[in-house]
Amino acid sequence: MDIDSLRAAVAVSPDNIPLLQILAKALEDAFEINEAKNHYEKIIEIDPSQVQAHLGLIRILDLRGETSQAVVRLDVLCEKHPQCAEAWMLRARIAMDEEDAAAAGTWYAKAVALNASIADENLMKQIITAGGSISGEEAKRRKVTHDGSEVDDDDVCGGTMDDVLSRELDLEFRVKNTARFADVGGMEAVKEQIRMKIIFPLQNPALFASYGKKAGGGVLLYGPPGCGKTLMARATAGEIGANFFAIGIHHILNMYIGESENKLHQIFELARRNVPAVLFFDEMDALAADRRDMRQSAGRHLINQFLQELDGAIDNNDNILILGxxxxxxxxxxxxxxxxxxxxxxxxxxxxxxxxxxxxRIHAQGRPLSVWDEKDLAKRTEGLSGADIKAVFDNATEVALTEAMRKGAVAPITGKMLTQSAKDVKPSTRKWFESAKNYALYSNQGGMYDEILVHLGIKK
Ligand SMILES: Nc1ncnc2c1ncn2[C@@H]1O[C@H](COP(=O)(O)OP(=O)(O)OP(=O)(O)O)[C@@H](O)[C@H]1O
Ligand SMILES: [Mg+2]
Structure with missing residues (x-):
């Protein structure tokens, strides 16, 4: 309906609130602000509880430059209707016009927490660019406590600003990590490092402080595929009840020049606002390709940005464990x-x-197994990676399932099926060692790869 026919309709039924509301909004959209104002006022006169009319009137006051009046009315509205997401969003918008990015961040977070669908990415970007950040009740409520208790469900899918931001950054953010160290077989050296760097310092901050140590730091895991690097990162987050940020490097690299650095910075800032946190950078080689290999200066800028972030030159990285x-x-x-x-x-x-x-044992859990010999199977899986061992169990399960289907009854996985399956699965790490051996022999920077040589039996 066009504005003229709306006007005509209102002339016939001047007290029809829904109709008045439609007309007022149409006028507002057409920048007929004075006439719109009259109609909004009329609605409020008839029924002072009409929230949409109040919001409209406030928008118009703001448009007319009567901002302080708008703010006073908005205060009252927010107090009366604290569940009204649009009111908080309007408050954020006005705060931003007033160049108060901090307040804007708080109101914005409140608005999207109440109703994620009104998120406004442009406004959010403005707030962040202007130095604003998430604050207020939502942010506090959301944080995982240091004793490791987990956030509750609605928090995980909530619509706080950091959630919106992480979606925009294409990040896995605050994934609930149920994995624990107990779910990772072996890797004792890694577990020990992680305990010393983040778990113990979080548990005994005073003790560590007395030695001048803080929680956090960087650990780079390297090795053949399928041996539990990614699993370990997740388990670390689960172990300390920390926020977990998984960053696939392609997310950052696939950007226009300049944008990648900004994105990387935002990721670190996000983690800093949500400590304790585990920042996990997979495929580090892709991001951190040797500077000499990088022909474009764009890549160099990104690396320099990454180094600065790691150094905490921009802000401090306390309580952030960076795993690569x-x-x-x-x-x-x-x-x-x-x-x-x-x-x-x-x-x-x-x-x-x-x-x-x-x-x-870990991969046997939850599967219907008849008697089987763990030690024997461990012997038969020599040379296999963790992922290969999982495949041994998966394949044996399939054999048992086929049998169950044939018999029409549950058939357990037998030790024999496991042994056979172990014979069929080929070690997937061999190829990796072939090339690793060359690097370790001919480009062993300061003995960095001695462990590879020891593992291969080349060095004692
Ligand atoms: N130490 C382990 N304990 C238990 N399961 C493991 C272990 N290592 C690997 N697995 C199993 O193999 C799967 C793949 O391992 P993961 O993704 O962690 O390997 P990765 O070292 O990250 O490999 P890539 O280098 O290819 O990324 C895990 O999800 C898990 O099921
Ligand atoms: Mg991995």
Whole structure:
């Protein structure tokens, strides 16, 4: 309906609130603000509880430059109707016009927490660019407590500003991590490092402070595929009840020049607002490709930004554990390996016999197994990665399932099925060792890859 016919309709029924509301909004959209104002006022006169009319009137007052009046009315409205997301959003918008990014951030968070569908990415970007950040009740309520208790469900899918931001950044954010160290077989050296860097310091902050130590730091995990690097990162977050941010490097690299740096900065800022946090950078070699290899200066800028973020030059990284993972540490820029950055570089080899036994037990959980011999299976899976061992169990399960379908009754997975399956699964790490061996022999920077040589039996 056009404005003229709406006007005509209102002339016939001047007290029809829904009709008045439609006309007022249409006028507002057409910038007929004075006439719109009259109609909004009329509605409020008839029924003072009409929230939409109040909002309209406030928008118009703001448009006319009568901002202080608008703000006073908005205060009252928010107090009377604290559940009205649009009112908080309008408050954020006006605060932003007033260049109060901090307040805008608080109201924005409140608005999207009440109704995620009114999120306004442009406004959010403005707020962040202007230095605003999430604050207020929502942010506090949302944080995982240091004793490791978990956030509740509506929090996880809530619509706070950081949620919106992480969606925009294409991040896995605050994923509930049920995995624990107990779900990772072996990897004792890695677990120990992680305990010392973040778990114990979070539990005993005073003790660590007395030694001048804080929680956080960087650990780079490298090794062949399927040996539990990614699993370990998730388990770390689960273990400390921390927020977990998984960053696939392609998300950052696939950007226009300049945008990647900004994105990376936003990711670190997001983590800093949500400590304790585990920031996990997978495929580190892709991001941190040796600077000499980088022909474009764009890549160099990104690396420099990353180094600055790691150094906490921009802001501090207390209570943030930065985990990196790579299959190709030789392609990682040396600058990343200096103290204070990824200052622990840990080789994650295929599991030894004890670890394999553990991994077998982990993957046996929840499957209908008849009697089977863990030690024996550990022996038969020599050379296999954790992922390969999982495949042994998956394949044996399939055999048992086929049998169950044939018999029409549950058939357990037998030790024999597992042994056969172990014979069929080929080690997937061999190829990796072939190339790793060359790097370790001919480009072993300061003995960095000695562990690989020891693992291969080349060095004692
Ligand atoms: N140490 C382990 N304990 C238990 N399960 C494991 C272990 N290592 C690997 N697995 C199993 O293999 C799967 C794949 O492992 P994961 O993704 O962690 O390997 P990765 O080292 O990150 O490999 P890539 O280098 O290819 O990224 C895990 O989800 C898990 O099921
Ligand atoms: Mg991985």
């Amino acid at each position: 993972a790579t299959n190709a540490p030789w392609h990682v820029d040396n600058a990343f390996l200096r103290p204070g950055r990824f200052d622990r570089i840990i080789f994650v080899p295929p599991p030894d016999a004890v670890a394999r036994e553990e991994i077998c």
